[in-house]
Amino acid sequence: MTSLASTSGLQRVLESERPRLLRFLAARGAGDDAEDVLQDLWHKISGAEARPVADPVSYLFRAAENVLRDRQRASLSRDRRQHEWQDLANSDDAPQGERVLIARQRLREAEETLLALGPRVDQIFRRYRLDGLGQAAIARELGISLSSVEKDLQKAYRALAQLKDKFDAE
Amino acid sequence: MNGQVSDILAEDARGWVIRLQDSSFDGWDAFADWLERDPAHLAAYNAALETDQAMAALFAVPPEPVIEAEPVAARPSRRLFLISGGAFAAALAVVVGWTSLDTGRSARTEYATAAGERREVALADGSKMVLNGATRVALLDKRHAELIQGEALFTVRHDAADPFIVKTGDVTLEDAGTVFNVVRDETGLRVSVAEGAVIYQPQADAVRLTPGDALSVTGGAKPEVTRTVTADVGSWRGGQLVYRNETLERVAADVSRNLGVQLRAGKGTEAIPFTGTISTQGGPGAVIERIAALTGTRAIRAGKGWMLDTIDGAPR
Numbered sequence: 001m002t003s004l005a006s007t008s009g010l011q012r013v014l015e016s017e018r019p020r021l022l023r024f025l026a027a028r029g030a031g032d033d034a035e036d037v038l039q040d041l042w043h044k045i046s047g048a049e050a051r052p053v054a055d056p057v058s059y060l061f062r063a064a065e066n067v068l069r070d071r072q073r074a075s076l077s078r079d080r081r082q083h084e085w086q087d088l089a090n091s092d093d094a095p096q097g098e099r100v101l102i103a104r105q106r107l108r109e110a111e112e113t114l115l116a117l118g119p120r121v122d123q124i125f126r127r128y129r130l131d132g133l134g135q136a137a138i139a140r141e142l143g144i145s146l147s148s149v150e151k152d153l154q155k156a157y158r159a160l161a162q163l164k165d166k167f168d169a170e
Numbered sequence: 171m172n173g174q175v176s177d178i179l180a181e182d183a184r185g186w187v188i189r190l191q192d193s194s195f196d197g198w199d200a201f202a203d204w205l206e207r208d209p210a211h212l213a214a215y216n217a218a219l220e221t222d223q224a225m226a227a228l229f230a231v232p233p234e235p236v237i238e239a240e241p242v243a244a245r246p247s248r249r250l251f252l253i254s255g256g257a258f259a260a261a262l263a264v265v266v267g268w269t270s271l272d273t274g275r276s277a278r279t280e281y282a283t284a285a286g287e288r289r290e291v292a293l294a295d296g297s298k299m300v301l302n303g304a305t306r307v308a309l310l311d312k313r314h315a316e317l318i319q320g321e322a323l324f325t326v327r328h329d330a331a332d333p334f335i336v337k338t339g340d341v342t343l344e345d346a347g348t349v350f351n352v353v354r355d356e357t358g359l360r361v362s363v364a365e366g367a368v369i370y371q372p373q374a375d376a377v378r379l380t381p382g383d384a385l386s387v388t389g390g391a392k393p394e395v396t397r398t399v400t401a402d403v404g405s406w407r408g409g410q411l412v413y414r415n416e417t418l419e420r421v422a423a424d425v426s427r428n429l430g431v432q433l434r435a436g437k438g439t440e441a442i443p444f445t446g447t448i449s450t451q452g453g454p455g456a457v458i459e460r461i462a463a464l465t466g467t468r469a470i471r472a473g474k475g476w477m478l479d480t481i482d483g484a485p486r
Contacts, residue, residue, distance in 0.1 A: 020199065058194075104231055107231050132456075133453075150188075157188055158184065160225040163225070
């Protein structure tokens, strides 16, 4: 089922979905900022040029999630500046060139980690996480079941999380 | 994070990170339910999110500079790298080895890509083909290729005595020292030239295309030659689709090939002329939304894919 909404339509949807969105934002850790997040969101959708949105409710939830992430990132970096975390200070000390070299080395390790899980896991991870293709589209493209795509993604993300733990310990 | 997150919880949290990344995710209430069930869930989710973003950022690290192996091809190739810059380098990173389907009876080798995929093929003589998505190219011998379907950018080492030939359908293209892009899809044939020259149908029309020329054939009609900007030839590799007065039908075909989604122009929109640049970055959903906004259409889901429909069309 597809419904369409123009920008003013989106604002109407935001109003009617306000309780659900607020509940989501509270669960998502927005705390007292939940109303502010919705306010930001309201301005965002009024500022955008009129464009059709296939699923307005999902669109608003996703946009709310994104606004929240931006705000949390901003406050996190404020906190970090205040505390001057040692590890952050250290990494800032490393010269730019060296940091690029470390990043390249880590990228190689990440690529090897994915390939070690098999070429299909590697391909599915790239299509999904880097190219932004949906799981259903990937399943069709590769002629495999949706649950196979899901399992491969879980494998890839799990392995990358373990690799991140290793990087953090270095 | 806040103490040790149990493996099971970490796995659940990663599951939500994964699912939320799908543009068709709609389980927002279920996600809120899960978060509310235990305060530890939010912390676990944020940790998984941070990990995911840190690891995905690695894949955006520019790879080491590519050193050209063939001195003969170095000049045009280097120019191409400059045109598309970092984005092409990123595209290179996703190039996987190519498969060759040897038919056994001749030196014919076929290269194929899935929609949304890219593949670079270095030829023995220093020439190079870059295949866009949903493309099949057969190499008949080292100076003779056939574009069966899709789009490819050819960077050819010129040899006047032994011209490089690209066949596509019943059309023959002969190079005269050249970087050129060829598209063969359901909308017909398009050829554009960045460097050197290409001769379209040397035995018949013998249309000579020079840098900045773009030739288009639709159905059985006569070829039409228009002008383009040489820097835009093959710009799809850098994630840009550049158009001057192109039909929406062709834009849709290009997007499908580049992104691996089905996009078509709905009734009444096929012939809408489009001039402008479309970035193919940011995921298919975002790209299609941008196209709809740029072309004054609306994007609706149609079967497994998307359709661009007229704004005033009756809603389904």
